[in-house]
Amino acid sequence: MIFAYNKEHVGDVLMIIVADDKGQENQVKRNGNVAQVSVAEDGQVVAWNIFDASTVLGEIEGSGQVDLTKEQLTKINQEMTKAGFSETLVEDNEPKIVIGFVKSCKKHPDSDHLSITQTEVDNGNVLQIVCGAPNIKAGQKVVVAKPGAMMPDGLMIWPGVLRGVESFGMICSAGELRLPDAPAKKGILELPFDAVVGEAFPVGK
Known part of the structure; x- marks a missing residue:
């Protein structure tokens, strides 16, 4: 929500x-x-x-x-x-942009630039995320926008299918997160290895 x-x-x-x-x-x-x-x-x-x-x-x-x-x-x-509506909205305090850990990364079978990752986001929860960044690899700590997240530019993240493979979120670059001094070079943001998986990651507005 x-x-x-x-x-x-x-x-x-x-x-x-x-x-x-x-x-x-x-x-x-x-x-x-x-x-x-x-x-x-x-x-x-x-x-x-x-x-x-x-x-x-x-x-x-x-x-x-x-x-x-x-x-x-x-x-x-x-x-x-x-107003006469019967629906009730339920509180959801779960952070949607969090620190993740790329457990595995393999090439997409139908693309020369996409990779399929298995990325842990919290409490052992692992999401399959298709990523197009050239620097994505297993063993990285990264920033993950989970389904239900809104990016600083207004983009909303939902489950999708990329070249026939399901993807449940987005691994983010510094530019997408609107971080100060974000590099112009394409690629996901790599975090220090002591970053804590599942913690919320602050983003610009």
Whole structure:
């Protein structure tokens, strides 16, 4: 679940992305300050918009992906109930951009530049991630954007398929993370080996 807010460019609207619409046509149902966005074909809910967000939730800090307090999430659920919706949003405090460890790396069978990695992200959880960086290799500590992450440029990370191989996240470069003095040269960010797998990695906004 991704919370995004950008008053300057979008207005006083909190956008809550809960699933990938995969480019399908959407339909919107609005009651009061709440709009439900779903896929037109099957009705799957993919997002919610909360209008007049600062009135509903109080002050919201940030531009782009934002973190909400438990109290603010409670207010969202109250506003959704008030608007006649039965759904409830559940708190998710799991970090989505974390330190990972590349356990294995092999060439993609249908690409001369892609690699297939098995990358540990936390508590022994291993994700298969297809990576196009020329410097990717086994044994590295890296930064992983897991499914459900929003990158500093607004890109949302969802499971996908690259050249017929499933991929569950993205191994990031310094530029993608908007780190200061990020090198222009292509390649993923390599972290010191004492970096702790599973810890959240701070990114620029």
